[in-house]
Amino acid sequence: xKKGRFITFEGIDGAGKSTHIQFVSGMLKQAGxxxxxxxxxxxxPLGEQLRDxxxxxEMSVATEALLMFAARQEHLEQKILPALRQGIWVISDRxxxxxxxxxxxxxxxxxxxxxxxxxxxxxxxxxxxTLLFDLPAKIAEERRSRTHEPDKFEQEKSxxxxxxxxxxxxxxxxxxxxxxxxxxxxxxxxxxxxxxxxIQSMIDT
Ligand code: TYD
Numbered sequence: 001x002k003k004g005r006f007i008t009f010e011g012i013d014g015a016g017k018s019t020h021i022q023f024v025s026g027m028l029k030q031a032g033x034x035x036x037x038x039x040x041x042x043x044x045p046l047g048e049q050l051r052d053x054x055x056x057x058e059m060s061v062a063t064e065a066l067l068m069f070a071a072r073q074e075h076l077e078q079k080i081l082p083a084l085r086q087g088i089w090v091i092s093d094r095x096x097x098x099x100x101x102x103x104x105x106x107x108x109x110x111x112x113x114x115x116x117x118x119x120x121x122x123x124x125x126x127x128x129x130t131l132l133f134d135l136p137a138k139i140a141e142e143r144r145s146r147t148h149e150p151d152k153f154e155q156e157k158s159x160x161x162x163x164x165x166x167x168x169x170x171x172x173x174x175x176x177x178x179x180x181x182x183x184x185x186x187x188x189x190x191x192x193x194x195x196x197x198x199i200q201s202m203i204d205t
Pocket of ligand 1: 013018039040041068093094095096097098099100102103151153154
């Protein structure tokens with residue numbers, strides 16, 4: 001059986017991931033490709049409990065990084081890898097790149113320690129494709145304030161999000177083969193036509 005593909009969605013809060021996840025899911029459905037949509041932190045019962053703690057309680061950034069990777073360990077073992085093995089595609093709303101962007105770049109936690117955690121938890125596993133939604137931090141902030149009450153991370157100041165965005169771009173430079181950086185200041189139609197090309201070529205190969 002052919003292994004499933006692993007697609008992750010990343011970007012600063014307010015960059016529009018959620019809308020585009022639904023779009024990609026619709027494309028896969030039309031192509032008759034079985035897939036699941038999941039998220040981080042979260043994705044498993046324990047992971048969702050950790051999410052609740054991570055998004056609402058204050059803690060040191062080291063604890064935060066460890067809990068993010070603890071949730072990720074569960075997520076990989078219980079949900080992502082079993083699905084991929086069965087040929088099911090996995091769409092994840094955030095994955096390990098988010099820890100580098102938020103804890104690493106945003107909160108200035110050691111990049112090297114994050115790499116150690118990544119090696120430990122992920123081993124050789126990397127997404128097949130990462131769509132990074134890139135939007136000026138100022139515009140993302142305006143979008144967030146219009147849509148919902150902010151969680152712990154969303155209450156951070158603008159310069160935090162500038163650092164997060166830079167952290168994501170640094171990861172994109174490190175892994176150019178799996179990253180596609182999408183300019184999210186374009187219209188939704190333009191963004192989706194770009195995504196459609198990327199996903200279609202994945203379906204065709
Ligand atoms: P997000 O997935 O954007 O959910 P929602 O769309 O419901 O707001 O929120 C999760 C938050 O967790 C987001 O602010 C980024 C943060 N986060 C980290 O700081 N590190 C991580 O490793 C992950 C996966 C998320």
